[in-house]
Amino acid sequence: MNDGPRVGGGAADSGRDVTRVLRRTRDGYDEVADLYADLFAGQLPAQPLTRAMLGAFADLATTAAASRAGAGDHDGRDRDAVASRAADPRDAGRRARVVDAGCGPGHITAHLSGLGVDTLGVDLTPAMIERARRDHPTLPFALADMLALPVADRGLDGLVAWYSIIHLPPVWVPRVLAEFHRVLADGAPLLIAVQATDGDIPAPQPHDHRVAPSHRWPADALATLLRDAGFVESARLLHPAGPGERTPGAILLASRPTERKIVGVPIRNPSMCGPGLPVTGTP
Numbered sequence: 371m372n373d374g375p376r377v378g379g380g381a382a383d384s385g386r387d388v389t390r391v392l393r394r395t396r397d398g399y400d401e402v403a404d405l406y407a408d409l410f411a412g413q414l415p416a417q418p419l420t421r422a423m424l425g426a427f428a429d430l431a432t433t434a435a436a437s438r439a440g441a442g443d444h445d446g447r448d449r450d451a452v453a454s455r456a457a458d459p460r461d462a463g464r465r466a467r468v469v470d471a472g473c474g475p476g477h478i479t480a481h482l483s484g485l486g487v488d489t490l491g492v493d494l495t496p497a498m499i500e501r502a503r504r505d506h507p508t509l510p511f512a513l514a515d516m517l518a519l520p521v522a523d524r525g526l527d528g529l530v531a532w533y534s535i536i537h538l539p540p541v542w543v544p545r546v547l548a549e550f551h552r553v554l555a556d557g558a559p560l561l562i563a564v565q566a567t568d569g570d571i572p573a574p575q576p577h578d579h580r581v582a583p584s585h586r587w588p589a590d591a592l593a594t595l596l597r598d599a600g601f602v603e604s605a606r607l608l609h610p611a612g613p614g615e616r617t618p619g620a621i622l623l624a625s626r627p628t629e630r631k632i633v634g635v636p637i638r639n640p641s642m643c644g645p646g647l648p649v650t651g652t653p
């Protein structure tokens with residue numbers, strides 16, 4: 371796989387920068403939440419490849435939940451909890467718990483719930499959360515910033531970020547990926563959708579998004595940041611602009627690898643150790 375260019379790692383931003391960027395995004399979506407929902411929330415039925423990626427994600431989250439049920443206590447230093455939903459590894463047979471980060475009007479949250487995973491939609495924008503609750507009154511939604519998710523360490527069996535990290539300045543993307551890594555359990559999948567750059571453009575490009583500042587991403591650059599954050603990519607879907615779209619898209623599926631130990635030494639990704647190596651420990 372082409373590693374692509376390195377992005378991110380820029381100078382630390384002040385709290386004021388963060389507040390300014392998030393406020394701009396929130397205010398932009400607050401104004402257009404209903405229009406956005408009416409335009410985009412009904413598209414999945416016409417997108418079989420996208421549904422396939424969401425289906426694979428739901429399967430993997432269910433497998434991750436099953437494999438850690440009954441595995442003993444995780445080391446979760448619980449933070450505030452929307453995370454009463456944080457995983458309790460003792461409840462064997464439970465459904466996977468996932469978060470849809472930047473859920474907007476909640477249509478991806480609803481689709482995943484229909485696939486049998488317990489999905490919490492979180493979003494920065496109050497009008498989006500209101501609309502999501504109105505359209506999906508039986509599903510849970512919460513106001514939250516994906517840079518500081520109200521979820522315990524390793525509390526989730528999966529996380530989806532569907533066209534939402536696009537609104538973070540690229541230098542902050544390593545930070546949000548570190549947050550996703552914190553909340554995901556070993557083996558849990560991460561699914562990220564973004565507007566992609568055209569052709570061979572190697573770095574994220576500003577996108578003339580109509581609601582809030584945003585970037586288009588080269589899939590390779592995003593894959594590099596995922597790897598740097600400790601994820602292992604397993605698949606990607608690159609698609610041309612569809613009807614009504616202005617850009618191609620990229621959907622990346624990765625997971626937090628299962629940690630195993632050789633005589634007390636943790637290994638990140640046992641599948642890369644080669645055949646015949648005596649791997650022991652619990653998945």
Ligand SMILES: C[S@@+](CC[C@H](N)C(=O)[O-])C[C@H]1O[C@@H](n2cnc3c(N)ncnc32)[C@H](O)[C@@H]1O
Binds near residue numbers: 399471475476478492
């Ligand atoms: C392009 S919309 C995508 C909405 C939905 N995921 C979809 O695919 O229709 C981007 C969403 O991300 C949310 N968002 C942007 N930055 C966020 C942040 N830091 N934390 C939580 N949500 C955020 C916005 O409020 C908006 O609802």
